[in-house]
Amino acid sequence: MVSSYASxxxxxxAARQAALFQRHPAKVGRALIGWTLTVDxxxxxxxxxxxxxxxxxxxxxxxxxxxxxxxMFGPPGRAYVYRSxxxxxxxxxxxGPDPGSAVLIRxxxxxxxxxxxxxxxxxxxPRNLCSGPGKLCQALAITRAxxxxxxxxxxxxxxxxxxxxxxxGPRIGISRAVDLPWRFGEAGSRxxxxxxxxx
DNA sequence: ACCGAGATGATCT
DNA sequence: GATCATCTCGGTG
Numbered sequence: 001m002v003s004s005y006a007s008x009x010x011x012x013x014a015a016r017q018a019a020l021f022q023r024h025p026a027k028v029g030r031a032l033i034g035w036t037l038t039v040d041x042x043x044x045x046x047x048x049x050x051x052x053x054x055x056x057x058x059x060x061x062x063x064x065x066x067x068x069x070x071x072m073f074g075p076p077g078r079a080y081v082y083r084s085x086x087x088x089x090x091x092x093x094x095x096g097p098d099p100g101s102a103v104l105i106r107x108x109x110x111x112x113x114x115x116x117x118x119x120x121x122x123x124x125x126p127r128n129l130c131s132g133p134g135k136l137c138q139a140l141a142i143t144r145a146x147x148x149x150x151x152x153x154x155x156x157x158x159x160x161x162x163x164x165x166x167x168x169g170p171r172i173g174i175s176r177a178v179d180l181p182w183r184f185g186e187a188g189s190r191x192x193x194x195x196x197x198x199x
Numbered sequence: 200a201c202c203g204a205g206a207t208g209a210t211c212t
Numbered sequence: 213g214a215t216c217a218t219c220t221c222g223g224t225g
Contacts, residue, residue, distance in 0.1 A: 050217070052217075058217070059217085060217075063211090066210080066211090068209075068210070082209090082217085083207095083208070083209065084216075084217065084218055084219095085206080085208080085216065085218050085219080086206075086207035086208030086209070086218095087206065087207055087208080087219075088219070090217065090218080092217090104217060132218070133217070133218075134218050134219060135218090138219095171217070172217075172218095173216085173217055173218070174216090174217055175215090175216085193218095
């Protein structure tokens, strides 16, 4: 079969991502801070994530596979998108090797397509465009249509990057396993959904 | 700054 | 009928 890669860097990036996602979601969530995520060229640097594991009572996968969370039990590196509170969408990256693990993308530092994001969100300040899982899905126009799509192929693009420092703390908006420190963020970022405790 | 409430629909008991 | 991996707005200090 003839290769049709337009860029020699794409196979390298795909291989690096495949290796990254084959780990415990807490490691993946930490490692993803500083990477850049875009959809059709609109997006920014990942500055906040949360990990969910199939043995974690707060995870959608805790009680087994259902139609909603089916993608969580499939191959790593795909998008798991679900509706939150009947209004918003939330984006996860499926992890392996254990089935039923994922990392919730909670906030981006907007870098690409600012004007498009402003129109979609109806707000102007960069700080308010992607500072939450529902906000960033609105800004990037992520919906159920993206559920199950691989993140290393269009319309998604995931580019490796680094963070100056990483902070961790308890996850937000859950009622079970509230003490697990599986929320990760870039230290000092002004684009978080909320500050981290004591730091 | 902090707090409460409403929006709105899929999922689960 | 209750529970959400949320956001926005309006009230109060």
